[in-house]
Amino acid sequence: LIVDQRYDLIVIGSGPAGISAAINGVIRKKKVKVFGISDLSEKLTKAPRIDNYLGFFGVSGMDLKNSFANHIQKMDIQITEEKVDAVYAMGDHFAVSTRLNMYEATSVVVATGVSIKKSIPGEDVFLGKGVGYCATCDAPIYKNKVVAIVGYDVHAEEEANFMLDVASKVYYIPMYKPIKKIREGIEILEKKPKEIIGDDHAKKLLFQDGELEADGFFILKDSVDLDQLVPGVEIAEGHFKVDRHMETNIPGLYAAGDCTGKPYQYLKAAGEGQVAALNAVSYLDNR
Ligand code: FAD
Known part of the structure; x- marks a missing residue:
């Protein structure tokens, strides 16, 4: 297990919510780390045509993804391709564990989306039995x-x-x-x-x-159950329960995008990512 340094903000998820959170954290000069995939989000790359993303009428998901990738590249934001297994609230900071490493941050934005993967018949029957x-x-x-x-x-x-x-x-x-x-x-x-x-x-x-x-x-699969991901977090109807600051019941832990509930939309996700990050910044500055 390696803890390389303590980050101000760890963002979990590289879809529109996570990317938007990371961008806003970096603009506010915070030390940010983002976990996800270099392709950002399958829900972006697989969308054939998007008509409701502000300023991008008729864009393909792949083109929108490339615009996002270009944006973060210009801001020197990298995606760490490790899957986060758990986030532990440690009092004054969070411990974020991936398969092989442990990271620390003072605040966290969870933007993991929701899983649309169907299970394989028999998967639930034999869970824990092979x-x-x-x-x-x-x-x-x-x-x-x-x-x-x-x-x-x-x-x-x-x-x-x-x-x-x-x-x-x-x-x-x-x-x-x-x-x-x-x-x-x-x-x-x-x-x-x-x-x-x-x-x-x-x-x-x-x-x-x-x-x-x-x-x-x-x-x-690409997702972990939310309450398994963050022990102690409050869940409402299968999503993170957040307030208007996108803060969960755990101080310093924010959530954004599909994982906070419907509507499942890019702009809602990006907007929530921004709100979450800016409130994480206030949380950091007020400590
Ligand atoms: P996601 O985009 O799902 O991103 C989550 C990211 O987090 C993923 O990259 C995932 O790999 C990563 N992740 C998850 N768990 C972990 C973990 N434990 N550790 C590390 N990384 C993790 N919306 C519109 O507004 N307009 C449309 O036209 C539209 N068309 C769509 C078409 C299709 C085919 C699909 C599938 C969706 C469409 N949507 C559309 C909905 C939109 O895709 C979602 O609402 C949006 O992608 C949600 O963004 P998000 O950032 O919350 O999550």
Whole structure:
């Protein structure tokens, strides 16, 4: 575990909410770190046409994403491609843990969006019985065993690469393109999972054409349950409960974008990111 330095503000999520929060934090001269993906957000890159983003009538999601990427590049804001597993309130600061590292910040903006990924039939039945959501956490159980990892975004690659040191065989089933960095020795299967079957324990992953036997199956999605992500945070109807300052029940912890509730829209997300960051700045300045 490494704590490199204490940040003023850690932003979790690189969609419009997170990017907007980061930009506003940097403009106010705060030391900001952003976690997410270099492609910013799948919900941006996959949108065919957007008619309601102010000033960008008819833009494609990819073009809007490129404009955002250009904006942060000009401001020298980098995205750290690590998935955040948990945010712990430590009193005067927050500890932000990723798979391999621990970071510290005085304030945090959570902008993780909401998951639209459907589960694989059987996933819930076998959860904890051969199906897991954190490969690095459960790695010791699969020493010298066969493991299949279904990865929904680039963050999952880190876990598959880690598993290779433990398991006797690792299969990687990517649900996105392109693959970035999978270690040699991992077998990549470009197939769409249909169902997980077994008896009292998961045994096989079925595809449209074929099946895969393994001792353990990991389904690595881009999102974590909100109350699991931030222990002690108040949730209302599946979203972070925030006030008009976008502050949660934990002082110094803000939320923005889809994760605070509907409407799920880019401009609402970007606006909330700004409100959250500017209030985080006030929080920092008033300490
Ligand atoms: P997201 O854009 O979902 O970004 C969240 C980011 O956080 C992602 O990059 C994710 O990888 C990252 N993340 C999540 N968890 C973690 C973690 N634990 N650690 C690190 N990073 C993490 N809205 C409109 O206003 N107009 C439209 O025309 C429109 N069209 C759409 C078309 C499609 C196909 C889709 C899917 C959505 C569309 N939307 C549209 C809705 C819009 O995409 C969302 O409301 C918006 O993207 C929300 O932004 P966000 O920043 O809250 O979250």
